[in-house]
Amino acid sequence: MKTNPAFPTPHPEVNAVLDALLPDVQAILGAHFVGLYLHGSLAYGDFNPQTSDIDFLVVTDGNLSLETFSELKEMHARLFTSGRAWSRKLEGAYLPKDDLRRHDPAHAPIPWLGVDGHFAFEGLGSDWIIQRWILRKKGIVVAGSPLKPMIDPVSAADLRGAVRGSLREWWSPPFPSPERFQSGEYRAYAIQTMCRSLYVLEFGRVASKPEAARWAAETFARPWRGLIHAATDWAPGAKSVEFEETARFIGFTLKQAGLPA
Secondary structure, three states, X not given: OOEOOOOOOOOHHHHHHHHHHHHHHHHHHHHHEEXXXXXXXXXXXXXXXOOOOEEEEEEEOOOOOHHHHHHHHHHHHHHHOOOOOOHHHEXXXXXXXXXXXXXXXXXXXXXXXXXXXXEEEEOOOOHHHHHHHHHHHHOEEEEEOOOHHHOOOOOHHHHHHHHHHXXXXXXOOOOOOHHHHHOHHHHHHHHHHHHHHHHXXXXXXOOXXXXXXXXXXXXXXXXXXXXXXXXXXXXXXXXXXXXXXXXXXXXXXXXXXXXXX
């Protein structure tokens, strides 16, 4: 089994929480553990300590029992309340190796940890086609087997289809969980997600959110440049983009994707 050095990222506090997570996951899963991996902003090298999450994936050798699920749930609850820096920024999934290879909406729900500490069985939406592309191209191996052989190539057509699917599932009004838009951080996240969606539709590949935002600000300069810059510059305590502006940009993205706004 391949294991990376003790410092898989350039961020000591992130490495510390991963050092706490990994042995607990390995102890609970035992022989069912295949690997622990990072994706998202850490994989792209544009991690922002003020706004980014620690996006992780644990690959297992099959579906987990309810007993194992309960042990993982207790472990994540302990880590969430431990007071350890970044323990409340973990977000990730436990995915069977056979389900990792390609996206299938019929796959059973899997254990999922949200940044709010909620741990439950959740289905994977179209956005996980995008996550597979990122994992295959950019994923960081914290411990375990290499990622690339476990994931089939994801085509440009698949990526564009995934963006349209994700826009339908998560961003078409009426929005799921509309209360999230009360947060300035979430509105900034929504705008950057739209920029990345537009980038994938144009180029058939995935860019980091900051890269996609820079491209979108230049490509769709009027009237969106100021809005995009405000989203990428957002930090706790900063002035937030208003919901109405955010909703208009989401509607613009839906139209660019050929979807009803």
